[in-house]
Amino acid sequence: MEVVILPGSRQIGKLAADAIEALLRHKPGAVLGLATGSSPLPVYDELALRHERDGLDFSSAHAFALDEYVGLPPGHPQSYREVITREFTNRVDIRPENVHTPDGSAEDIPAECRAYEERMQAVGGVDLQLLGVGTDGHIGFNEPGSSLASRTRIKTLIEQTRRDNARFFAGLAEVPHHVVTQGLGTILEARHVVLVATGAQKAPAVRNFVEWPVAAVCPASVLQFHPHATILVDEAAASSLKLADFYRHTYEHKPGWQGL
Ligand code: GLP
Numbered sequence: 001m002e003v004v005i006l007p008g009s010r011q012i013g014k015l016a017a018d019a020i021e022a023l024l025r026h027k028p029g030a031v032l033g034l035a036t037g038s039s040p041l042p043v044y045d046e047l048a049l050r051h052e053r054d055g056l057d058f059s060s061a062h063a064f065a066l067d068e069y070v071g072l073p074p075g076h077p078q079s080y081r082e083v084i085t086r087e088f089t090n091r092v093d094i095r096p097e098n099v100h101t102p103d104g105s106a107e108d109i110p111a112e113c114r115a116y117e118e119r120m121q122a123v124g125g126v127d128l129q130l131l132g133v134g135t136d137g138h139i140g141f142n143e144p145g146s147s148l149a150s151r152t153r154i155k156t157l158i159e160q161t162r163r164d165n166a167r168f169f170a171g172l173a174e175v176p177h178h179v180v181t182q183g184l185g186t187i188l189e190a191r192h193v194v195l196v197a198t199g200a201q202k203a204p205a206v207r208n209f210v211e212w213p214v215a216a217v218c219p220a221s222v223l224q225f226h227p228h229a230t231i232l233v234d235e236a237a238a239s240s241l242k243l244a245d246f247y248r249h250t251y252e253h254k255p256g257w258q259g260l
Pocket of ligand 1 (some may be wrong): 038132133139164
């Protein structure tokens with residue numbers, strides 16, 4: 001796990017976009033794993049800018065979202081399908097048929113979950129997975145207690161997550177209780193994982209998953225098993241890390257050829 005502490009979300013957006021740009025230039029048909037929430041927005045802004053300004057090409061790329069609410073009608077503005085389209089994929093030249101989100105309104109949810117995993121495998125698996133982290137340590141919608149080997153499946157949201165996400169809805173009552181999410185085992189198969197966390201409210205979760213033992217009670221801690229996980233945090237989100245100075249020192253002295 002590499003922890004990079006940066007001054008703010010603009011720098012985080014640029015560094016994550018550098019990794020995605022390098023991947024696309026080397027492999028134009030790369031498979032990107034997309035996250036929702038506010039943390040990845042600076043990354044999407046930077047990628048949209050590079051597409052517009054430098055012609056960064058997404059026309060052969062594929063994208064898979066991490067998760068989706070269950071029970072929202074198709075086209076609901078807060079469905080993750082709509083959020084991903086609005087915040088990112090509509091702003092670049094990725095082909096709509098190459099953008100995948102789990103169908104939370106499917107009649108047979110277990111069959112949809114299996115099919116989603118198969119669609120990911122059919123294009124060779126995810127090359128780079130962007131992640132945020134919930135205040136309870138969830139990634140995707142894998143809440144505390146999620147199996148560390150889990151695959152795409154239905155989950156029930158913990159109340160803290162429903163409250164955290166109520167800001168996107170008219171009120172708490174409108175936030176669905178159920179979701180479909182890639183599992184922790186699914187996420188671990190991405191070849192490179194880039195997690196973004198900003199703000200003091202994320203500091204306890206960041207400390208827990210980076211420096212505490214791996215445990216299902218803090219699902220993001222499973223990333224300690226990942227051979228190539230990059231954690232991009234601002235100073236506030238890094239403020240509870242015991243080894244912050246070591247992470248800074250390591251990044252400052254990193255050989256330039258290594259990249260992210
Ligand atoms: C939601 C998403 C997660 C995201 C989390 C944190 O629950 N399912 O993928 O990481 O929110 O969101 P934010 O970045 O807005 O804090």
